[in-house]
């Protein structure tokens with residue numbers, strides 16, 4: 086007789102896994118569903134990863150820098166931030182997890198805006214922490230007092246917000262940090278595409294952490310590298326709970342080189358933001374309302390003469406685009422996103438393919 090599987094912790098037995106966007110493995114897709122950068126990464130990063138592996142991979146025998154010092158030094162230089170207060174992670178998801186592991190748990194809830202990144206509740210559940218959601222209103226704003234008084238030990242403020250694309254000013258977040266007694270984590274995954282950021286708050290305030298990723302702005306999602314800019318005490322706490330070698334040798338070197346290639350970043354962000362403006366104009370012209378974007382994605386509400394904006398219309402447009410092998414993302418679980426599609430900004434050719442299909446849908450719709 087088969088023995089039953091041993092029981093995990095009760096809070097783990099009760100939780101569900103994060104559901105990532107579809108990652109089709111075959112070719113032939115215009116993939117605009119997970120906000121990857123459409124351009125190849127900095128050539129300096131690729132050169133650095135080859136060098137880091139050594140001749141015939143000889144350097145891969147050796148453990149990497151335990152605290153990812155090449156990456157931390159480069160991030161410090163890029164942001165004019167003390168290197169000793171930069172903590173590197175295996176993607177910024179690793180840092181979000183470490184922050185929850187160190188600051189949240191039973192009786193120490195995690196706070197977040199709703200909607201925002203759906204990974205936070207999964208990481209909270211894994212540590213047995215409750216989640217407090219502060220709603221974003223229909224005019225895409227939130228009540229500062231509700232965040233300040235929500236009672237969370239750690240609050241995640243995704244800025245620019247994903248999936249909405251709105252951005253909240255650093256001046257406002259500074260004021261909020263003064264009123265909120267817990268740790269305020271500003272998840273700046275999309276900061277490269279925005280014209281404001283909270284780095285100076287992490288530099289000056291005792292309770293603000295900024296997390297960054299190399300996945301979006303630097304086109305290195307496949308590498309898994311991110312970092313947190315922290316107050317001194319927080320950095321020391323995160324070093325205690327992280328894995329001893331949480332970032333591999335190749336990722337450390339490539340991420341460091343990418344962070345130092347400022348010309349590549351400026352050029353690429355200018356291209357993405359130019360295509361983004363063109364996509365918004367074209368969608369608006371066919372009657373798809375768009376949230377003014379601040380990341381490398383657009384939240385748009387499909388509508389046509391026959392089909393007014395609704396959750397069903399968004400599902401219909403999604404399937405139509407998919408039949409043309411164009412993959413976008415739907416978030417049907419929230420009133421602010423159910424009528425919408427989230428479309429990553431691609432190359433100009435990808436944008437044209439998407440826009441042609443969107444026009445075709447609107448005309449037939």
Ligand SMILES: *Cc1c(COP(=O)(O)O)cnc(C)c1O
Nearest residue numbers: 176177178202247274298300311
């Ligand atoms: C993409 C994304 C991340 C994850 O970044 P990784 O470095 O790839 O783990 C974190 N937060 C938000 C809001 C994101 O959209």
